Amino acid sequence: MRAAVKIAVRGRVQGVGFRPFVFLLAEKHHLNGKVQNNMDGVKIHLEGESTEIQAFLSDLKSNSPRLSKISEILVSEVPLLNVVGFSIIESERSGTSMLVIPIDSAVCDDCLKEMNDPKDFRYQYPFINCTQCGPRYTIIRELPYDRWFTTMEHFKMCPDCRKEYEDPTNRRHHAQPIACPKCGPKVRLLSGNGNEVGTDNPILETINQLIDGKIIAIKGIGGYHLCCDARNERAVSLLRKRKRRPERPLAVMASSISALKEFAEVKDVECTLLKSPESPIVILNKRDNYDLALNVAPGMKTIGVMLPYTPLHHLLFHDPKMTCLIMTSANPSGMPILYQDDEALTYLNGIADYYLVHNREILHPVDDSVVQIQEGKIDFLRRSRGYVPDPFVSEKNVSGIVAFGGQQKSTFTIGRNQQIFVGPHIGDLENIETIQHYKTELEHLLKWIETSKSVGVIDAHPGYNVQNLVKEYGFEQILEVQHHHAHMAACLDEYQMNKKAFGIILDGTGYGLDGNIWGFEIFYGDEADFDRMAHLHYTPLPGSEKCIREPWRNAVAMLVSLLEEKGYAMAKRVFPNKANEIDILVKMIEKNVNTVYAGTCGRLFDAVSAICGITRVSSYDGEAAIKLSELVDDSIIHEPYPFELYEKNQLLTINFSSMLESISLDVLNGINTKTISGRFHETIVQAIIYCMDQLTLQNSKLEKTVVLSGGSFHNRYLRKRCIQELTIRDFTVFTPEKVPCNDGGLSYGQLVVAAAKRRASQCVLEYQQK
Secondary structure (H helix, E strand, O other), rough: EEEEEEEEEEOOOOOOOHHHHHHHHHHOOOOEEEEEEEEEEEEEEEEEEEEHHHHHHHHHHOOOOOOOOEEEEEEEOOOOOOOOOEEOOOOOOOOOOOOOOOOOOOHHOOOOOOHHOOOOOOOOOOOOOOOOOEHHHHHHHOOOHHHHHHHHOOOOOHHHHHHHHHHOOOOOOOOOOOOOOOOEEEEEEEEOOOOOOOOHHHHHHHHHHHHHHOOOEEOOOEEEEEEOOOOOHHHHHHHHHHOOOOOOOEEEEEEOOHOOOOOOOOOOOOHHHHHHHHHOOOOOOOEEOOOOOHOOOOOOOOOEEEEOHHHHHHHHOOOOOOOEEEEEEEOOHHHOOOOHHHHHHOOOOOOOEEEEEEEEOOOOOOOOOOOEOOOOOEEEEEEEOOOOOOOEEOOOOOOEEEOOOOOOOOOOOOEEEEEEOOOOOOEEOOHHHHHHHHHHHHHHHHHHOOOOOOOEEEEEOOOOOOHHHHHOOOEEEEEEEEEHHHHHHHHHHOOOOOOOOEEEEEEEEEEEEOOOEEEEEEEEEEOOOEEEEEEEEEEEEEEOOHHHHHHHHHHHHHHEEEEEEHHHHHHHOOOHHHHHHHHHHHHHHHOOEEEEEEEEHHHHHHHHHHOOOOOOOOOOHHHHHHHHHHHHOOOOOOOOOOOEEEEEEOOOEEEOOHHHHHHHHHHHHHOHHHHHHHHHHHHHHHHHHHHHHHHHHHHHOOOOOOOOEEEHHHHHHHHHHHHHHHOOOEEEEEOOOOOOHHHHHHHHHHHHHHHHHHHHHHHHHHHHHH
């Protein structure tokens, strides 16, 4: 029996070869009709035998292209039109947008095979791509995703590319960035002063300069990287000196998994991530026979590694002498990613010896994503290229909610119906350039997503720039969300928990409801609200932000405030060259001059790191905590130091006075810092567990479910041991996997809180109306 149906497919179905897939599927099942991109996703009209239509729908769901992600298929019967054949028709731009914006993807194996084939007309072409790989989000100007709405519109297709583009049986059918050496983008090598280097092969000349120890700025999919030979100690040291990046670990790109295994340990799950279409940087353990330059990741037992993810990257490794390169973001510290050629030439003057550039414009810059595997699960440190702006599907209606995140590691999140779009990693909103970059990307996504502006959500910290930024967008309502509640809510929503739970949130800074700085919290609540159950005893930060940049100041303040005269004397012994400054800090604390009070895990790590002499002045965010955590052996359980716990106003408070005194004495007595670090880590774990024991003992009706979040839970030992101890006590433990547990996931949590509060207020209104 013949029938006709209309099919609407929603999800990530544009820019992934979906229409050619539908075309071939229709041919396979002898069906007539048409397929079209529109603002709602993909629209299909099918006519043919009912059994074949059902078979078509089954294949549609189970055999879709690897980059596609179907969220919904709507099917309805329509009258027969007696269409002849099957065709792909021009996109329709009318209607309400429900599109999922296509993401950038690492080059596929088929394209690499062609690029390395001397007989192929795209042999060694650095911009080869197809419907299953290449740039997407970074080059889109408008939706729907068609070539004339991208930065490829200026490149007129040659007959060979046009033939592939129009052939429904070809894997480049409607591949919008399709190109070849005759008609597509080209690379050029520029000298340090911006003049073009005369060479027939800019990539080969770049390889020669890298072998010679030069530093090259390379334009990629999402922006510029600075690149040099990762085994050349002189080149790496020179890069650090020029970039003024003395300590922060540098990411590396290895030519292959086998090359990577020469200096790092890689498990199967990590290998899968490295070779995935998203191709993130993965944090791996160094091998004992690690042979890269010592200055790549000094003082670290881990290293961030990625594989080549563009054709250009692969071509840089064609010389067998080149197997591992530094590939670090080129932006100056604190500034947004560099992606425009004129800016790169300006900012990198005196840093880069050469520039390998191309003429395919980048519209939306994206940083490399960074992940690690903890307890077999993915842990995002930065979620960006390859993942954004792919949406999450929620069980709740989140339309009209836009969350602005915080001040550090900033992202934004937009709700549309039951879709949650988390934007790219922006960075710290501490200068005009980064704020403008934030606004540009936010406004593009708001335009594409086409949602109302009902609620703007911000962090409750009165000093954060989002407090003013949100006022520029005309929201009907502005909602402030407590920092750590947002962290907790993000994890609750990820696992669709519709009940109360504990939240253990450890991080560096979050404005508290009492005006102090929180960051060592045990909450009990849900997405809409929470109760604070336990926290760390507050200590002063004289000089406020300066204590964060110079952790020794924070250490002195903790010792003096917690141990008084004994702590003052101990501080002078631990920091003998800071006697005058210590006296000034004491007076600042006594007179409460430019002093805030904090109880955070991040500041506790800073203090112990400084006392141990590991990091007394930080050169990058989180350095003190990261280097202290790198010392701990997470294969054994360490003996904890003593600590105290007291209760006041039904709130448990942890006091680490005894621990800090013991650590200081251990340092003065020459105890190994690895031993101190291990004991310190275990003390934090035991303090948390003791609190949880007390709380559940006091109230046996509390749910034995707990989420762990906040940036300190990137720490492998803390996460592993907390999970172990909580599980022994019959808690069900959840950790974030979709977004970072650091402030990169904050905007997602803010949106979740706002949606929950809106549902709660609507329920109250409905009840009152009854």
